[in-house]
Amino acid sequence: MRILHVDTQRGFRGGEQQLLWLAVGLKNRGIETAVACIEDELYSRCLENGIKTIKLSRNRLKNILEVARIGKNFDIIHAHASHAHTICAFSKVHNKKPLIYTRRVDYKPKKDPITKFKYRNTDKIACVARYVCEVLRHTIGIEEFEVIHSATNPLLEESVDLEKVESIKGQFKHSTIIGTATALTEQKNIPNLISAAEIILRKRKDIVFLVLGEGHLREKLEGLVKRKGLENRFRFMGFKKDIENYIKAFDLFVLPSDYEGLSGAVLNAMLLKVPVVSTDAGGLSEAVFNRETGILVERNRPEDLAEAIEIVLDDRDLGEKIIENAYKLVKENFSVDKMVEKYVELYEQLMEVKR
Known part of the structure; x- marks a missing residue:
């Protein structure tokens, strides 16, 4: 069995991490x-891990032609993002190979001819959460989906460098660290977290907020923080390759998103025994059970987000319960091994149909 994965995203976000683990x-x-x-970054990390890589360009037409050509040497093509899905669907006209698409986001797809074409020419659709399936069911009208949850890697625990963790904590002495790890894009709604921070920092001066990640909104978000006078207590740390050390240094992980599939960063925080406060975006409610494995709040309600953060900070017993329940949940239900096995089963189904 020969599988070609296609992903044309820039940077290294949650979807790229899931693809690399797979x-x-x-x-x-x-x-x-x-x-x-x-x-x-994905290209480099694949090489580091001994994965065969094929270089694509930033031109969609060239990529369609390239995947059409090289796809003939594989049994199955697996697209991992919307643009990659488009490329693979059009290239399928020539390589004639079965196509799988993994949908990782919960916003509604467009209803234009290209979108209809690519979904019509996809053999299997895997969604990272049941909620994502429901969005597609009501917008595209497709009834058959596979739910294959995003995962976290148990080896992440072992890769934590405790000296580096203490060094990070040492940069913010006498401060409680509240952090997030996410792309700086509209759907992640960092202004929601900034507004929540503003509410909290009016009352508490012993807290620092850290944001890990990059994106096209960074300059705009930094300007918003400065206008609110929060720049000494709300910091953008950029992309970190050793993200596990930073998450482990957090006292609380917060995800303020409006749209999500199933956040790998949240699962990582749970595995690293950091309590989680999250909005109820997308499939997050399939992992964050309110007051059991985290605190779940409505989207784009900074007052509620601030209140949830303070609840976890002030109630140590609740925080410990959340940590232990979340760790157990992730270990039992969201492992990389389980994710890989489910994809192997899906590939084998397609191979049987092909025969």
Whole structure:
């Protein structure tokens, strides 16, 4: 069985991490695996992990032609983002290979001819949460989906460098660290967290807010923080390759998103025994059970977000209960091994149909 994964996203976000873990898992099972992507962080990390890489360009037409050509050497094509889905659907006209698309976001797809074409020409759709499936069901009208949750890697615990964690904490002595790890894009709604921070910092001066990640809104968000006079207590840390050390240094992880599939960053925080406060965006309610594995609040309500943060900070017993329940949930239900096995089953189904 030969699988070609396609992802044309820039940077290295949650979807790219999930793809990398899947590719490594397949390789370790002896399944021939290659990743077609642009020359960026995902490309470098695939090379580091011994995954065959195929370089794509930033031109959609060239990529369609390239995947059409190289796709003939594989049994299944697996698209991992919307643009990659478009490329793979059009290239399928020539390579004639079964196509899988993993949908990781919960916003409604467009209803234009290209969207209809690519979904019509997709053999299997895997959603990272049941909520994502429901969005597609009501917008695209497709009834058959596979739910394959995003995962977190148990090895993440082992990769934590406790000296680095203490060093990070040492940069913010005598401060409680509240953090998030996410792309700086509209759907992640960092202004929601900034407004919640403003509410909290009126009452408490012993807190610092850290945001890990990059995106096109960084300059705008930094300007918003400065206008509110929060720049000494709300900091943008940029992209961190050793993100596990920073998350482990957090006293609380907060996800303020308006749209999500199922956040890998939230799962990572749970695995690293950091309590989570999250909005109820997308499939997050499938992992964050209110007052059991985290605190869940409505989207875009900074007052509620601020209140939830303070509840966890002030109620140590609740925080400990959340940490232990979340850790157990992730270990039992959101492992990379389970995710890989479910994709292998999906590939085998397609291979049977092909025969």
